[in-house]
Structure formats: structure tokens, C-alpha cells
Amino acid sequence: MDSLLAAQNDPTSPLYHHYLTTEEFNAQFAPTQDDWNAVAKYARGQGFKVTEDGKDRTTNHLIVNASGTVEMANKAFGITIQNYNLKGRIVYQPNHDPLVPKSVYSLIKNVTGLNNVGTYHRLDQQHRLRQAHPRQGPISGYTPNDLRAAYDINPLLQAKNNGKGQTIALFEMDGYNQKDIDIYRQHYGLGALKPDEVLVDGATNTAGAGAIEVELDMEVASAIAPGAAQWVYIGPNTVTGVENTYNRIVSDNKAKIVSISWGECELTSTAAQMRDTLNTIFKQGTAQGQMFFAASGDSGAYDCDNTINNPTTVSVDTPASDPNVIGVGGTTLHTGPNGSYGSESAWNGTTGQGGGGFSARFPRPDYQKTLNPPGINPLPLQRFVPDVSANADGNPGYSIYYTSGNTTNPGWTAVGGTSAAAPLWAGIAADIAQMLQAKNPPALSQFNKTLYTLYNQPQSYIPFHDITTGTNGYYPADKGYDLATGLGSPDAWNIARDLQSDPVSNVRTLLTKNTSFEDKSVDWKETSSGGYELVSVNNPHIGLYSAYLCGYINCHDTISQTVQIPRATSQVTLSYWVDIVDPEPTNKFRVLLQTTQGKLIKTVRELQTANGNGWIQYTDDVSDALKPYAGKSIQIVFDASGSSTPQSPFAVNLDDVSLQQVSDTSGNTTQMMKKPSFDQGKTPWQQSSKGGLQLINKNFPRTPDTYSAYMCNYPNCQDSVAQTVTLPATTRNIILSYWVYLGRSNTTGACSNTFRSYVREPGSGGRTIASIQKLCSTDANGWMQYSFNLNSTLMSYAGKPIQFVFETSAQTNGRTNFYVSLDDVLLYVTR
Structure with a gap:
């Protein structure tokens, strides 16, 4: 019965929230009439009066009601019922647990009514x-x-x-x-x-x-x-x-x-x-x-x-x-x-x-x-x-x-x-x-x-x-x-x-990649009138890198990323951290949305240099501007220009850029990852460890005394966990969400120690279908939740099995080991 109850609460099971009638329960799980008759026969043989099963319409044959004297009970169950004083109240109970013969032992789980404590x-x-x-x-x-x-x-x-x-x-x-x-x-x-x-x-x-x-x-x-x-x-x-x-x-x-x-x-x-x-x-x-x-x-x-x-x-x-x-x-x-x-x-x-x-x-x-x-x-x-x-x-x-x-x-x-x-x-x-x-x-x-x-x-x-x-x-x-x-x-x-509501109606999925520039300029496009590399270690908000724009006379620098806006979108927000250095009224920093051909969609924000006051986070709702571009690719552009003097150079530091969207979904949404928190056994998770380690353990879970996938923490490691899922043929929306903790190492290089999530065809040598996320050790910032809308990359695989892989690798030595803990991996599929 336990497996049925689990299946009834498992969104991936065909039995999910499909409950039994009384007749179905009796047919599958209840004792048979013959079982009940055997126990009733034993009770009658000991002198008890048995209430006929079904008198009160309890058709599950679970209980045999029998009445008799204390002497009958003592003899039938090999006990001695005695009186006791409990806080001034006289109660009775047997001197030990009841005993029954082998002929009915397997049928009787419990004998009650032998005490009134x-x-x-x-x-x-x-x-x-x-x-x-x-x-x-x-x-x-x-x-x-x-x-x-x-x-x-x-x-x-x-x-x-x-x-x-x-x-x-x-x-x-x-x-x-x-x-x-x-x-x-x-x-x-x-x-x-x-x-x-x-x-x-x-x-x-x-x-x-x-x-x-x-x-x-x-x-x-x-x-x-x-x-x-x-x-x-x-x-x-x-x-x-x-x-x-x-x-x-x-x-x-x-x-x-x-x-x-x-x-x-x-x-x-x-x-x-x-x-x-x-x-x-x-x-x-x-x-x-x-x-x-x-x-x-x-x-x-x-x-x-x-x-x-x-x-x-x-x-x-x-x-x-x-x-x-x-x-x-x-x-x-x-x-x-x-x-x-x-x-x-x-x-x-x-x-x-x-x-x-x-x-x-x-x-x-x-x-x-x-x-x-x-x-x-x-x-x-x-x-x-x-x-x-x-x-x-x-x-x-x-x-x-x-x-x-x-x-x-x-x-x-x-x-x-x-x-x-x-x-x-x-x-x-x-x-x-x-x-x-x-x-x-x-x-x-x-x-x-x-x-x-x-x-x-x-x-x-x-x-x-x-x-x-x-x-x-x-x-x-x-x-x-x-x-x-x-x-x-x-x-x-x-x-x-x-x-x-739909369980994913409030999940914000991340559309940008390399949001903190810890993988340097990967996924970003840089242009600089001075010919500079814009991603640097000059002044990061968190981690090792940020985008450093301008900082020279008559500058004009831009850094941009192309993202695809999902078709089913109800809200899109753009968030970023900015630190403007040596502000002057003639210098500008603009946040733009453009088509992939460079046509302006919207000027999201224009910051005059007088706004400079250390690191400041800005969040803008760009839903209306991007609504016509659902299902299309657009560009997020950060543009800095200035005519500052050598004595007072204008510069902008940019970091932690995230474009997030909330899916506009309707239909039947289910969570399809089995054992998403890695508890209750390891199957169906597949583990691979270069060091031969057991990855699913209690070393560092998000919640104490539970499990997570704990990867690496040994020199030159490469570990991964993976799970194969078959997307329903009628899939209309796919969201992947997980929590990850990066154990920061002492590396000074860009992305030498990484955590990656990606999708591949099933099997250890399966072809990679899509890369979801890459995090560097310098992205470490405690437990963080990430969510992704995968419609554009996985919709063509509806009705087919695919494998989600979470992989950690490092080039560290024994004194600076990098590790990653992964927990609460959820895959929401709407049909």
C-alpha cells in the first residue's frame, strides 16, 4: 500500500491523485473473506461471541469483533489480565503481549480491547x-x-x-x-x-x-x-x-x-x-x-x-x-x-x-x-x-x-x-x-x-x-x-x-548567461572605442570579475548579450548592479533593449554621472516592451560614453546582470524529477566520480540531516549526477529549477573550477542537446536557487527521453579543493 500512496503523490506517476473506491481498495489490499473466516473460527473456538462481519457495513474485513469473559481471553491469548492502580484509577491490562497459534499468526496483526488504560x-x-x-x-x-x-x-x-x-x-x-x-x-x-x-x-x-x-x-x-x-x-x-x-x-x-x-x-x-x-x-x-x-x-x-x-x-x-x-x-x-x-x-x-x-x-x-x-x-x-x-x-x-x-x-x-x-x-x-x-x-x-x-x-x-x-x-x-x-x-x-494556480506561475527563470562575468566575456559581446577588453578584475561587485566600461578620454564602450524571450511570458524584469566612478554631467550610461539588427526597442534607463554613489542595484520591469518579441531573440545593451579629462576619467562598473521572466502557463503542470532532494535512495540518479566517491550523501545538504549531491573536494576532480526524463508528447512549457552551493577555492584564474548543467541524449556518451548554465568557483555566494525556461531548446524533444546532467570539475590541488553541493532539483512540465 505504501507504494500506491507514494505513486498517488508523485506527479510523474500515472496514478497521481487518482484515488481508489472502497471496492477497489478491498479488491487490492483488504483481507479476504476466507482470512476473516479463519480468524473468526479461531475466536469462536475459544468461546468468544463473534459479531458477523458486515453488520456495520465495514466491508474491508479488517477487524474481527469478538466478546467474551476474562477467562476466555486469558486462555485464548496465553495471558493473565490484572488490575492496576494508575493515578487513583483502577485499570486492567494483560501481564504481557497476547500470543496466538501459528495457524492464525500471519493473519492477526493486533489484539485490542485487553486493557482500559x-x-x-x-x-x-x-x-x-x-x-x-x-x-x-x-x-x-x-x-x-x-x-x-x-x-x-x-x-x-x-x-x-x-x-x-x-x-x-x-x-x-x-x-x-x-x-x-x-x-x-x-x-x-x-x-x-x-x-x-x-x-x-x-x-x-x-x-x-x-x-x-x-x-x-x-x-x-x-x-x-x-x-x-x-x-x-x-x-x-x-x-x-x-x-x-x-x-x-x-x-x-x-x-x-x-x-x-x-x-x-x-x-x-x-x-x-x-x-x-x-x-x-x-x-x-x-x-x-x-x-x-x-x-x-x-x-x-x-x-x-x-x-x-x-x-x-x-x-x-x-x-x-x-x-x-x-x-x-x-x-x-x-x-x-x-x-x-x-x-x-x-x-x-x-x-x-x-x-x-x-x-x-x-x-x-x-x-x-x-x-x-x-x-x-x-x-x-x-x-x-x-x-x-x-x-x-x-x-x-x-x-x-x-x-x-x-x-x-x-x-x-x-x-x-x-x-x-x-x-x-x-x-x-x-x-x-x-x-x-x-x-x-x-x-x-x-x-x-x-x-x-x-x-x-x-x-x-x-x-x-x-x-x-x-x-x-x-x-x-x-x-x-x-x-x-x-x-x-x-x-x-x-x-x-x-x-x-499553476505551480510555476511564480517561478522566475533566468534568461541571461554568465551573469557575473566570472567566465570573462563568454556569452557577451564587447565593443570599445579605445580597443580595451571590458571584462576585468578592476572592481567586481561580487566574485572576481565585472565589466569595466570607459575609464579613458572620449570613451564609448558597450557590452551586450543576445537572449531569447520565451513565447509564454507574463512578466520580464531586468536587474543589474552599477558603480559609476568620477561622475561628470556630460557623461552617460544607458541601458537599452534592441533587436538583433540593432533597432532600438526601449531605453530602459539612462543614468547621468551625477548618479554615482557606489554600487547600486537597479531593477526594471520590461514586460510591455518585450511582449511583441515573445519567441524572438533580442539584445540587452549597456552603453557608456564620456568626454572626461585625464584628471577625472569617467568609468562604469557593471556586474550581476539578470533578465528574468515569469511564465504565463495554463494547463496541467507536474514536477517530473524523481527524488529531487536526493532522499530515500539514489535511484534513478546516476552518479559518476573520477575519484570513485559516493556523491549522494549528507556532507552538505541545504537542510540539515538530509541529502544532497556533493561533488568534488579532491584534487583535479570531475564528478556528475544525472537523471533521465521522458517529456510528455503534449509538453507546452518546461522549467528547470535547482539550488547550488559553490565552495570557493583559492583560484585566481577565470573559471578553472566550474559547475555546469546541461541536457544530453541518454547515456554517458550521449550528444549534448543544450547547455543550461556554467558557474565558476568565483561565483560562490552561499546557497543560490536558479531557474531556467527550456522551451526553446527542448520543445522538439517532447515525447522523447532526455538526460539532465549536473557536472563539477576542478584543477585544484589538495590544499584548495573546490566543491559543489546540489539540492532540490525540480523539473516543471506543463501540458
């Missing part, structure tokens, strides 16, 4: 506190309008994306009062809701002590996605009840969005139950395109605080810790004028803190491999929690209407907790899913991985509020991902627009 608890906090600046709600909690304004949900609703056509499943361990839901929705103008109710294992919809949790879920989901249908799954609060309720949700497969506001300390669940039972259920849901939002807990970094006699043990909540579940943490939200977003900090109040930390049961999933959260050293290899967050502070809390259970103050109340944040995220997902439902393949499925893609790759709109203040009682919030608030809280409209 761990039970699910609500993750809500009820308060009647009032804020200094009261909200509009009847009890001063956050209203639907407040939440929509703070988390930028209103644009979705205004575009009629209110969750209509989507279904949210609510996992519950108690009943609810429909009249409370009706009053809430009527008060806030949300329309009527007739939820579907699914009762599991004999549970009833009788509002008990936990009814406030159920109604909180239903009302918060209503506030954010009033048009979404709600299916309320109610099961008994037992180990088997929990498993059967989750299993019913995935077997029904009615809802693609699931909200879970109940959980327990991870350490009170056995590893077998979490990995073999619950994880299998969540994997099935993920394979079917379902997403699960689970509250991360209200005990900060100490989720076991209420159940284990050691409050100093850091721990997290299940099921938020499962890698196929989106763990939702807690914040304290401060709103601005008209309820707009103001600021947030990690939730750390007197009644609760946002759950977060690292799992004791699950390894870190691929989508978290590059994270390096603060407050933890050494970095563990386990799954990090939470993934995202939202307001959980009960002051002012969420405004809800509640009269059920054993409440002594029926009516309007304010409630907090991460159990409010989970249905908020589920509601946002429903709104976005409606907006994106026409996109093929759907962009919202496997949403946990999607969220990290939004975080790791540049986006047109900032998807998360990065929370950088506060702690959850142990782990601090900080810039980027942290264990207190995860990736941050949602900007719903930005997330929706990022997912709707």
Missing part, C-alpha cells in the same frame, strides 16, 4: 471569560464572521464556495442535541442542517457529558462551511469502539474530509494498535482520497499529563501523531479592526496549551524530512506534531450554543481547545475543495503532503500565518516550522489561490 478524551476547554474588547457573539466568543475575517475565509464564501457538494465526517464518542445546532445556525444565518447520523457498535445519540464536544464540532464546521453536509459517526468510548468507528468512516467513504476532536496520550496506546490497526485504517482512507484533521491535544508538550504519573515526560496525542493524519495545534488569536487578522502566539494559557512534540510510535514521514524545528537537539527521527494550527484559546473562545449533557449553564457559551481548531481546518478544506473540484487531478487530496509542498516551495500568495512568539509549555514558536504551532495558521483564500 487509554480512553479517548475531549480536547475542548469551556470558559465564560470575556475579552477586554467583546466580540459580537452572545457570550463574547468568536463568531462565524470573526473567524472568517481573521483567517481570510470571506473571499471563498463570497465566491459561493461554502462547502456545497462536500461532506465532512465528524468522529464522535457522544451524542448531541439537534435543537442546539438549529439555534446556532439560525442565529448566525447559516441555513438549516440535517446531519446524517451513523451509530457504531450499539452507540446511541444520547447527549452525555461529552456532548459539548460534538456540538462544538458541528457548529464550528457550520460556521466555516455552512453548505457542507455533515455525517456524524458516534461510537462507544472503548478501544474497540474507537477502531470500529474509524473503520466505518473509511469503509463508508462518504466523506472526503474528516474532523477528529477526540484523542488520547500516544504512550497509553500500544505500538501495535497504532501502527497495525489505526494506521492501516488511515492509510485506506488516504488511498481513497480522504483527509483527516485531528486535534493535537490541550496539554502542551506533556500529553500524558493526565494519565501517567510523570508530567515531565514529553509526549503527543494520537491520532494527530499518525503520518496520514493532519495534526492541528493551538494558538492564541488577536484580531484587528473589523475582526481582521492581527497576530497570533502559541497557545499557553492557565487551562491548556497547544499539543506538540514528536511521536514515540511513528518515524518522520518524507514530507517532514527537511524540517529543523527549534528547541530540540539532537533532531529526532520521529514524526513531528502538529502540522498546522488555529485559535484554541478559550478567552475569548468560540461562540457556541449548548444546552445538552450535564451543563449547569445552558445556552450561549465560549469554548476553546484544539478540538475547535480541527473542525475549523476541516471547514476550510471543504470550502477549498468546492473551489477546486473542477481541477483535474484534484489538488486537495493527500492534503498533509500538499500543505508541506505549499510551505517548501515558493508561492504566489503566503498560505500560512507564521507564528513566532510563545511556547506550548516546552517547545518555542519560531520562524518557519515549530513544534508549538506547526506550519502556522491558515490564510484560507491564499491557500485556495495557490492550489488553484
Whole structure:
């Protein structure tokens, strides 16, 4: 199943975002009826009463439900169930793990229900506190309008994306009062809701002590996605009840969005139950395109605080810790004028803190491999929690209407907790899913991985509020991902627009070559009335070389480069650094765009010599001027002329010239490089090292404790990594992007140590198709990202295999070794 899940999230796979029906899953992965019958037969033989499979329509044959006495269990599993005192609570559990005979050993992955140490608890906090600046709600909690304004949900609703056509499943361990839901929705103008109710294992919809949790879920989901249908799954609060309720949700497969506001300390669940039972259920849901939002807990970094006699043990909540579940943490939200977003900090109040930390049961999933959260050293290899967050502070809390259970103050109340944040995220997902439902393949499925893609790759709109203040009682919030608030809280409209847009819509590709003149005048054309070479070591901005124009009497120097403008272009910018020396009013420096025949397209900028003031960067938008030249070649010309005296020579230093464009693409864009960050094995990357070295390693990755391609760092080296890709026959746009780090050597020559990227026909001796980039050791400037539009060179190879090669070579000795680290190589292809 793991390979299927990977393929469903791999843009190069034909299974990308193609999810299974329940019937398809059962046919491919579920135990057979014969398997289930064999286990049921064994249970009956031990005296247990077996609930017939299919009674609750869980057709995946995953669970055999059996009931019997303690004596039956002791005999059947070779155990002794005993009572224990746990913080004043009498609990029972077996003296060791259960044993089963060989005849059914291969069929049974886990036996649950033999202890009651761990039970699910609500993750809500009820308060009647009032804020200094009261909200509009009847009890001063956050209203639907407040939440929509703070988390930028209103644009979705205004575009009629209110969750209509989507279904949210609510996992519950108690009943609810429909009249409370009706009053809430009527008060806030949300329309009527007739939820579907699914009762599991004999549970009833009788509002008990936990009814406030159920109604909180239903009302918060209503506030954010009033048009979404709600299916309320109610099961008994037992180990088997929990498993059967989750299993019913995935077997029904009615809802693609699931909200879970109940959980327990991870350490009170056995590893077998979490990995073999619950994880299998969540994997099935993920394979079917379902997403699960689970509250991360209200005990900060100490989720076991209420159940284990050691409050100093850091721990997290299940099921938020499962890698196929989106763990939702807690914040304290401060709103601005008209309820707009103001600021947030990690939730750390007197009644609760946002759950977060690292799992004791699950390894870190691929989508978290590059994270390096603060407050933890050494970095563990386990799954990090939470993934995202939202307001959980009960002051002012969420405004809800509640009269059920054993409440002594029926009516309007304010409630907090991460159990409010989970249905908020589920509601946002429903709104976005409606907006994106026409996109093929759907962009919202496997949403946990999607969220990290939004975080790791540049986006047109900032998807998360990065929370950088506060702690959850142990782990601090900080810039980027942290264990207190995860990736941050949602900007719903930005997330929706990022997912709707093409992934390369904001990637700026470089059109100029040898931008810093470190390969001297290669790719540049020089003309000098004084007969001088213009590229020199006179006064570089960065590196060893720059273009030095004029510097003599009655000078006229130009340096130019011919570039091709891609056909699909929405924006083009020209950027360059200039240092004008000894300015005089009669001297000029001009930046021009010309046709290849020398006809002026535009004078981009004319600098009088009075502008001289050291190195200054200029950036000009030349989109309109170059729009008629899409698909054609043009010239960028830098022209200096002066009549200065010998005592005051006019000169211009020019460096770091880049012409960048943003592609105007529409269609289906996929990232086609496999293992772009070199993690999880070396195939399909091909390595070649003159020194016989293993190039894919952890020597110098862009993100700590991950991999990169680390080349050279030995005398007279020549190393390369390459990957073969077949471009789709219908390719319309090709963008290559990568990060590179140049380890500067002590060379004083021009480009004796180099990094090159190019495309060739497959095979070590394949013909070179196109040169993409050449960098010299003197280009070294830390980790740098480069992106290139390859339409003009590779479009004729659509439907054919080609090989991308990244090569490093050096002529250094053992004391001045040059090295290069390559990471995050992405190939975006639009069809």
C-alpha cells in the first residue's frame, strides 16, 4: 500500500491523485473473506461471541469483533489480565503481549480491547471569560464572521464556495442535541442542517457529558462551511469502539474530509494498535482520497499529563501523531479592526496549551524530512506534531450554543481547545475543495503532503500565518516550522489561490548567461572605442570579475548579450548592479533593449554621472516592451560614453546582470524529477566520480540531516549526477529549477573550477542537446536557487527521453579543493 500512496503523490506517476473506491481498495489490499473466516473460527473456538462481519457495513474485513469473559481471553491469548492502580484509577491490562497459534499468526496483526488504560478524551476547554474588547457573539466568543475575517475565509464564501457538494465526517464518542445546532445556525444565518447520523457498535445519540464536544464540532464546521453536509459517526468510548468507528468512516467513504476532536496520550496506546490497526485504517482512507484533521491535544508538550504519573515526560496525542493524519495545534488569536487578522502566539494559557512534540510510535514521514524545528537537539527521527494550527484559546473562545449533557449553564457559551481548531481546518478544506473540484487531478487530496509542498516551495500568495512568539509549555514558536504551532495558521483564500494556480506561475527563470562575468566575456559581446577588453578584475561587485566600461578620454564602450524571450511570458524584469566612478554631467550610461539588427526597442534607463554613489542595484520591469518579441531573440545593451579629462576619467562598473521572466502557463503542470532532494535512495540518479566517491550523501545538504549531491573536494576532480526524463508528447512549457552551493577555492584564474548543467541524449556518451548554465568557483555566494525556461531548446524533444546532467570539475590541488553541493532539483512540465 505504501507504494500506491507514494505513486498517488508523485506527479510523474500515472496514478497521481487518482484515488481508489472502497471496492477497489478491498479488491487490492483488504483481507479476504476466507482470512476473516479463519480468524473468526479461531475466536469462536475459544468461546468468544463473534459479531458477523458486515453488520456495520465495514466491508474491508479488517477487524474481527469478538466478546467474551476474562477467562476466555486469558486462555485464548496465553495471558493473565490484572488490575492496576494508575493515578487513583483502577485499570486492567494483560501481564504481557497476547500470543496466538501459528495457524492464525500471519493473519492477526493486533489484539485490542485487553486493557482500559487509554480512553479517548475531549480536547475542548469551556470558559465564560470575556475579552477586554467583546466580540459580537452572545457570550463574547468568536463568531462565524470573526473567524472568517481573521483567517481570510470571506473571499471563498463570497465566491459561493461554502462547502456545497462536500461532506465532512465528524468522529464522535457522544451524542448531541439537534435543537442546539438549529439555534446556532439560525442565529448566525447559516441555513438549516440535517446531519446524517451513523451509530457504531450499539452507540446511541444520547447527549452525555461529552456532548459539548460534538456540538462544538458541528457548529464550528457550520460556521466555516455552512453548505457542507455533515455525517456524524458516534461510537462507544472503548478501544474497540474507537477502531470500529474509524473503520466505518473509511469503509463508508462518504466523506472526503474528516474532523477528529477526540484523542488520547500516544504512550497509553500500544505500538501495535497504532501502527497495525489505526494506521492501516488511515492509510485506506488516504488511498481513497480522504483527509483527516485531528486535534493535537490541550496539554502542551506533556500529553500524558493526565494519565501517567510523570508530567515531565514529553509526549503527543494520537491520532494527530499518525503520518496520514493532519495534526492541528493551538494558538492564541488577536484580531484587528473589523475582526481582521492581527497576530497570533502559541497557545499557553492557565487551562491548556497547544499539543506538540514528536511521536514515540511513528518515524518522520518524507514530507517532514527537511524540517529543523527549534528547541530540540539532537533532531529526532520521529514524526513531528502538529502540522498546522488555529485559535484554541478559550478567552475569548468560540461562540457556541449548548444546552445538552450535564451543563449547569445552558445556552450561549465560549469554548476553546484544539478540538475547535480541527473542525475549523476541516471547514476550510471543504470550502477549498468546492473551489477546486473542477481541477483535474484534484489538488486537495493527500492534503498533509500538499500543505508541506505549499510551505517548501515558493508561492504566489503566503498560505500560512507564521507564528513566532510563545511556547506550548516546552517547545518555542519560531520562524518557519515549530513544534508549538506547526506550519502556522491558515490564510484560507491564499491557500485556495495557490492550489488553484499553476505551480510555476511564480517561478522566475533566468534568461541571461554568465551573469557575473566570472567566465570573462563568454556569452557577451564587447565593443570599445579605445580597443580595451571590458571584462576585468578592476572592481567586481561580487566574485572576481565585472565589466569595466570607459575609464579613458572620449570613451564609448558597450557590452551586450543576445537572449531569447520565451513565447509564454507574463512578466520580464531586468536587474543589474552599477558603480559609476568620477561622475561628470556630460557623461552617460544607458541601458537599452534592441533587436538583433540593432533597432532600438526601449531605453530602459539612462543614468547621468551625477548618479554615482557606489554600487547600486537597479531593477526594471520590461514586460510591455518585450511582449511583441515573445519567441524572438533580442539584445540587452549597456552603453557608456564620456568626454572626461585625464584628471577625472569617467568609468562604469557593471556586474550581476539578470533578465528574468515569469511564465504565463495554463494547463496541467507536474514536477517530473524523481527524488529531487536526493532522499530515500539514489535511484534513478546516476552518479559518476573520477575519484570513485559516493556523491549522494549528507556532507552538505541545504537542510540539515538530509541529502544532497556533493561533488568534488579532491584534487583535479570531475564528478556528475544525472537523471533521465521522458517529456510528455503534449509538453507546452518546461522549467528547470535547482539550488547550488559553490565552495570557493583559492583560484585566481577565470573559471578553472566550474559547475555546469546541461541536457544530453541518454547515456554517458550521449550528444549534448543544450547547455543550461556554467558557474565558476568565483561565483560562490552561499546557497543560490536558479531557474531556467527550456522551451526553446527542448520543445522538439517532447515525447522523447532526455538526460539532465549536473557536472563539477576542478584543477585544484589538495590544499584548495573546490566543491559543489546540489539540492532540490525540480523539473516543471506543463501540458
